Amino acid sequence: MATQSATAQPNAHHQMAATTHEVMIHAEGVTKTFGQGSSQITALDNVTVDIRKNEFFTLLGPSGCGKTTLLRLIAGFDLPDAGQILLDGQEIGHLPPYKRPVNTVFQSYALFPHMSVARNIGFGLEMQGRPKSEIKNATEEMLALVQMEHLAGRRTDQLSGGQQQRVALARALAPRPKVLLLDEPLSALDLKLRKEMQIELKRLQGETGITFVFVTHDQEEALTMSDRIAVMQAGRILQVGGPKEIYNNPARRFVADFIGDINILDGELDAKGERVILPGGVSIGALLPEGAARTGHVSVAIRPENMNLTAADAPEAALTGRVTNIVYFGAGHNVHVALEGGGEVLVRRAQTDAQIGAHVGLSVPDAVQVLVD
Amino acid sequence: MAKPTQTPATVASPDPVPPRRRRMKDLRKQPGFDTIAWICLFLLYAPIAVLIIFSFNDNRSVVKWTEFSLRWYKAAFENEGIRKATLISLQVAAVSTIFATIFATMAALATTRVRAFKGQTLAYAVINQPLMVPEIVTAVSTLAFFGIIKQATGINGIGFLMLAHTVFCIPFAYMPIRARLEDMNLSLEQAAADLYATPIQVFRKVTLPLMAPGIVAGGMLAFVVSLDDVIITLLVAGPGETTLPVYILGQIRRGITPEINAVSTVLLGLSVVLVSIFFLIGNNKRT
Numbered sequence: 333m334a335t336q337s338a339t340a341q342p343n344a345h346h347q348m349a350a351t352t353h354e355v356m357i358h359a360e361g362v363t364k365t366f367g368q369g370s371s372q373i374t375a376l377d378n379v380t381v382d383i384r385k386n387e388f389f390t391l392l393g394p395s396g397c398g399k400t401t402l403l404r405l406i407a408g409f410d411l412p413d414a415g416q417i418l419l420d421g422q423e424i425g426h427l428p429p430y431k432r433p434v435n436t437v438f439q440s441y442a443l444f445p446h447m448s449v450a451r452n453i454g455f456g457l458e459m460q461g462r463p464k465s466e467i468k469n470a471t472e473e474m475l476a477l478v479q480m481e482h483l484a485g486r487r488t489d490q491l492s493g494g495q496q497q498r499v500a501l502a503r504a505l506a507p508r509p510k511v512l513l514l515d516e517p518l519s520a521l522d523l524k525l526r527k528e529m530q531i532e533l534k535r536l537q538g539e540t541g542i543t544f545v546f547v548t549h550d551q552e553e554a555l556t557m558s559d560r561i562a563v564m565q566a567g568r569i570l571q572v573g574g575p576k577e578i579y580n581n582p583a584r585r586f587v588a589d590f591i592g593d594i595n596i597l598d599g600e601l602d603a604k605g606e607r608v609i610l611p612g613g614v615s616i617g618a619l620l621p622e623g624a625a626r627t628g629h630v631s632v633a634i635r636p637e638n639m640n641l642t643a644a645d646a647p648e649a650a651l652t653g654r655v656t657n658i659v660y661f662g663a664g665h666n667v668h669v670a671l672e673g674g675g676e677v678l679v680r681r682a683q684t685d686a687q688i689g690a691h692v693g694l695s696v697p698d699a700v701q702v703l704v705d
Numbered sequence: 706m707a708k709p710t711q712t713p714a715t716v717a718s719p720d721p722v723p724p725r726r727r728r729m730k731d732l733r734k735q736p737g738f739d740t741i742a743w744i745c746l747f748l749l750y751a752p753i754a755v756l757i758i759f760s761f762n763d764n765r766s767v768v769k770w771t772e773f774s775l776r777w778y779k780a781a782f783e784n785e786g787i788r789k790a791t792l793i794s795l796q797v798a799a800v801s802t803i804f805a806t807i808f809a810t811m812a813a814l815a816t817t818r819v820r821a822f823k824g825q826t827l828a829y830a831v832i833n834q835p836l837m838v839p840e841i842v843t844a845v846s847t848l849a850f851f852g853i854i855k856q857a858t859g860i861n862g863i864g865f866l867m868l869a870h871t872v873f874c875i876p877f878a879y880m881p882i883r884a885r886l887e888d889m890n891l892s893l894e895q896a897a898a899d900l901y902a903t904p905i906q907v908f909r910k911v912t913l914p915l916m917a918p919g920i921v922a923g924g925m926l927a928f929v930v931s932l933d934d935v936i937i938t939l940l941v942a943g944p945g946e947t948t949l950p951v952y953i954l955g956q957i958r959r960g961i962t963p964e965i966n967a968v969s970t971v972l973l974g975l976s977v978v979l980v981s982i983f984f985l986i987g988n989n990k991r992t
Binding site: 507 | 890892893895896897898899900901902903906910911914915
């Protein structure tokens with residue numbers, strides 16, 4: 333309760349750091365290790381990241397990449413070994429969970445089984461010592477927000493998975509936290525419900541104006557919902573950017589590989605470092621991320637849907653090869669092409685008249701992404 | 706939804722012969738299973754049945770049935786010795802249950818609601834020690850230990866007996882409470898802390914209500930165990946501290962009477978009721 337009033341005061345020092353976007357969470361050099369001696373695991377390795385106010389921010393990565401650890405450090409369930417976590421300009425890295433204006437939606441939902449739906453939702457406000465009338469109003473408002481008014485009196489073990497999910501959301505949103513943390517909350521739902529909840533979560537984030545930090549290993553989920561995504565691997569953040577940026581301009585080989593299908597080709601940068609020469613000798617524009625090599629041998633990434641099949645001798649054919657397989661997957665075809673100089677690429681087209689065994693040419697975009705290994 | 710699970714394996718399998726081996730794995734289908742089971746059940750319950758039946762016998766004999774009667778219940782109820790022993794048993798059981806349950810609850814919290822620590826297994830073993838050491842050893846050592854204290858301080862009384870009962874009741878109360886806590890997801894307590902509950906509020910609002918069935922079950926188990934104890938009580942109890950089982954033992958030395966049958970039946974009934982409640986709580990409130 334004391335923290336509420338304290339954090340409400342603007343902090344002049346950190347407003348200077350925020351330029352066009354105001355920062356809600358600023359993590360600086362955060363390191364966390366578990367275990368001791370030879371079994372020691374570095375869950376987070378010197379992580380620095382800014383999460384902006386009122387954005388839907390996703391931590392995306394495979395299991396064990398440290399995304400949940402970072403979430404738990406923001407919530408206060410674990411304490412960092414090194415580094416700072418600022419919430420709205422205030423250092424919170426060493427506060428206990430109940431003193432942080434941050435709420436969590438747990439993967440297991442963690443609803444209190446001995447309380448009704450309404451009491452679950454009102455629990456946070458009750459613990460803050462708010463007046464009964466306020467708790468009642470806020471609970472009703474939250475029930476309406478997640479469309480659960482008719483189940484207010486139910487016990488939580490009488491609810492379906494999707495309903496429990498909504499209660500968990502309402503409970504975490506009711507105290508109007510500055511940040512809502514979501515730890516893979518959709519992973520227990522079936523596909524159809526998951527798609528619905530993805531849209532629903534995005535709507536709730538917009539309506540409440542609360543900063544959401546969402547943890548997932550599902551790249552499609554991340555692309556669907558996020559304003560910005562941080563791709564993590566082995567305790568580090570590899571790239572932060574909007575879904576389109578992450579998808580179209582992956583800076584790192586891991587990011588390119590982890591999200592969707594991608595063709596990774598060898599290339600040679602020209603002397604100026606502006607164009608890249610593909611194995612067939614064609615030179616195209618090079619998009620160089622920070623930290624990429626400026627000369628010499630590089631890897632470039634091209635999405636399968638950004639390539640097209642042409643006649644083998646067409647002028648726009650940058651590469652040539654032979655069709656080895658065509659796989660129909662409903663929304664389109666995946667055409668596998670074995671390249672002339674070795675290697676295989678994937679081309680994705682809605683319609684194709686290619687034949688297996690045919691000699692084809694491949695067109696590529698005007699500029700391609702150069703990867704950092 | 707139920708359909709796929711009910712479909713026999715033979716439908717999916719191209720093999721027309723039903724898989725025999727799978728059926729053989731069902732223990733109840735083994736030859737002689739029923740016979741052995743019935744013999745075991747008979748050996749377990751026949752003596753108890755005899756005890757109950759002859760407690761209603763209108764005759765001094767405990768081997769010859771004459772007529773139904775409640776006279777031994779009446780006699781037992783009016784027997785001053787039995788009444789006094791019952792009262793002492795209940796006092797000892799109540800006091801030791803309360804303390805044993807409190808200590809067991811604290812021990813269960815300290816062994817489940819902390820980070821894994823070195824010697825955790827050792828802690829379990831130390832707490833459960835009274836279950837593993839032969840009771841006569843505990844009884845003799847307690848007798849000697851209390852003897853030293855009594856001599857040194859000059860203090861006497863039923864408190865020693867209650868203390869001894871408290872100690873050996875702790876593991877019985879500890880087991881269901883610990884099982885309950887281990888069943889409870891830690892994230893519930895984290896969720897409460899996340900929702901602004903201070904550690905004390907977390908305990909009062911979440912941990913305690915959720916572990917309550919375990920505490921009640923542990924307490925009842927401790928009560929029954931205390932009520933039932935003979936060996937430690939026999940050695941530790943001072944003059945005038947005769948509990949019901951010890952009194953019954955003393956009476957039986959002079960020959961079995963239907964009066965003792967009646968008392969034992971009442972004791973049995975009480976134990977059955979408590980243990981049944983224990984199981985009902987254990988099964989119903991599981992989340």
